[in-house]
Amino acid sequence: MTPHPRSREWELNAIRVLEADANRSADTHLHVFPLPAEWGIDLYLKDESVHPTGSLKHRLARSLILYGLVNGRIHEGTTLIEASSGSTAVSEAYFAEMIGLDFVTVVPRSTSAEKIRFIEFYGGRCHYVDDPTEIYAEAERLSSECGGYYLDQFTLAERATDWRGNNNIAESVFAQLVLERYPIPSWIVVGAGTGGTSATFGRYVRYRRHPTQVAVVDPENSAYYEGWRTGDASHTTGIPSRIEGIGRPRIEPSFIGDVVDEVLPIADAASLAAIRVLQERTRYWAGGSTGTNLVGAFQLIARMLASGERGSVVTLICDGGARYSATHYNDEWIAEQGLDLAPERARIESFLASGEWN
Incomplete structure (x- = not known):
């Protein structure tokens, strides 16, 4: 399916913004x-x-979002979803805010308030689960439910960066x-x-x-x-x-x-x-x-x-x-x-x- 021309223009600008960073x-x-x-x-x-954003995950977050953009999976208005309560989510929230997208990360309910503050500082939202092993499936469910894009760091990290x-x-x-x-x-x-x-x-x-x-x-x-x-x-x-x-x-x-x-x-x-x-x-x-x-x-x-x-x-x-x-x-x-x-x-x-x- 070919994106609307205005969407393509938005995508190209989003890539430029991330590359400028x-x-x-x-x-x-x-x-x-x-x-x-x-x-x-x-x-x-x-x-x-x-x-x-203060960590090695800054590189990963940028690469994951660029990977979604160049594969035509992220468009204007797409909600970005992740399974992470740590530095990756902080960095992804930063980049999502930079290009004007909503970001939601699935986190265990036991996640520290300090981490939550970092994620929310950049406009990210946290979705809580009681069982930490459920974060992957819940992120997939949320992405499917809202028509969003699951960044999926634990699967895509090795291919999102050009080695x-x-x-x-x-x-x-x-x-x-x-x-x-x-x-x-x-x-x-x-x-x-x-x-x-x-x-x-x-x-x-x-x-x-x-x-x-x-x-x-x-x-x-x-x-x-x-x-x-x-x-x-x-x-x-x-x-x-x-x-x-x-x-x-x-x-x-x-x-x-x-x-x-x-x-x-x-x-x-x-x-x-x-x-x-x-x-x-x-x-x-x-x-x-x-x-x-x-x-x-x-x-x-x-x-x-x-x-x-x-x-x-x-x-x-x-x-x-x-x-x-x-x-x-x-x-x-x-x-x-x-x-x-x-x-x-x-x-x-x-x-x-x-x-x-x-």
Whole structure:
């Protein structure tokens, strides 16, 4: 069915508006994490927290909406639907408001008031379900009922981003490394929520014929490590991750395990200890998923040191710490979770002094 000419004009303008945002904000900073000079290894942090909506999901949200537009699924007046209570919904609400569309996200009733405020700040609306596992089906039902478009991050993330380039996160990282002493990193370390970021990096390094390996770090209660290790794509845990933004109770369709070289399980206490070390050593205030990334990077660097290898490692600052002041940076919340950060913090400090991961 051919859209009305006025609708086509609206769609072209919407694409222009989203691309203009990318032109303003896509190339985020690449920071250096301080390591002993004698190690001969450089650790870089791609700071995705500086996006207008404050997280890595800014890229994903833009890509998902562009994907719907260029496929002729989003028109003037279309209501956008998602299943997300986190950063993806915040970013999607931002872009929906930018192009004048209504946005509704399906969220568990237990979602924190802080997250709801972020989504509503950009004009998004939340539709609540009692059972978190129902968010997918309920989003599909709402989309069908209102004639809207289901953005479906957990299915479409791996295909909505052009892995060959077009200023995606992988292309940006390699462009920023070109003048560094090790411009082709040995490892790229990322978490997996939808799996879209690991798919983009994994495909890009193969397409560009780089020897770079891609590691996914996986928090407690997530299905990705065990599913990848055993090859069982149906593996589930039924338990949500405490490290928001990464980890899933099921293996999502967008996770492409064949382009991942290693999956590392990371203890939640280690992730939360790492963000405190990061803040003290660099002044960067980040969320728990950044800590998961760091712990994985530290383990791989220790492995490189043990084998006498020099080179570079890249990971991400996924979002800022302000969103987690009541959880990941709250000692009472830590205690309620039954976590003890002290041993993991000591392990990290020992590694940064000795280069050994015990």
